[in-house]
Amino acid sequence: SAATRALPGLQGGDRIIADPVAGLLPGLAQQLPGLEILQADSVRQALEQQLDALVQRGRALSFVTALPALGGQGPTEATPEPEPAAPRPPPVAAATHLLQGHRARPLAADGTSLGQGWELFRDARGWQLRGSGAAQVNDAPYRAGQILGGGDTIRLDDGASWRLIEVAARGEAQG
Structure with missing residues (x-):
């Protein structure tokens, strides 16, 4: 099949992760054992996490072919942002x-x-x-x-x- 020909070095224990849009292709999961479809906002989250590596305003335009690992193995659940602390009122000057x-x-x-x-x-x-x-x-x-x-x-x-x-x-x- 075209999917397995596109990935000639694929071995039995390899994992393939794909954008949710790829999951809409009929039969893809059957053709690629180990295929894991990402959550809907996983790509956006990854882009936000890798923003410093992707956007380098001081350098000429270049194609990104690899990104540094951010730690963790496998998919993780999105953790909610902590509630911002309530702003503290500025200290009040003493009055006597x-x-x-x-x-x-x-x-x-x-x-x-x-x-x-x-x-x-x-x-x-x-x-x-x-x-x-x-x-x-x-x-x-x-x-x-x-x-x-x-x-x-x-x-x-x-x-x-x-x-x-x-x-x-x-x-x-x-x-």
Whole structure:
């Protein structure tokens, strides 16, 4: 048959792997013992895995006749990509005082009143606001649970504004 003539060096224990399209040819499996039809996306996966060997932009065009082995013997099940880790929020700068105008007052973890029913407090996650009405942080609406830190500006409806700052102890290194 034409299939066996196309592969003259084929021996009994040899494996032939073929694209799923080749599996559509009638009688091919009977003519080629050891024929293994790949999963539908196996060729695409192999191309993606060998991309560095196939695409070499710094070199002249050449035909690829062999590719390095990637390890493993035989077909493998596609492993799903791991879920990307949830992005971590950027670290929040320390805040020890509330600056209004030219006056700074120390923050109290159990709550520092801002007026209009708003209070700045600290929990295990960091500094937050609690109250009702409109408040802005850095010129954007405050989101419940939003963590505040040094450098953040708080503004209430009446126009009052504060900046969270860190006051360093005398002789402490500046960051």
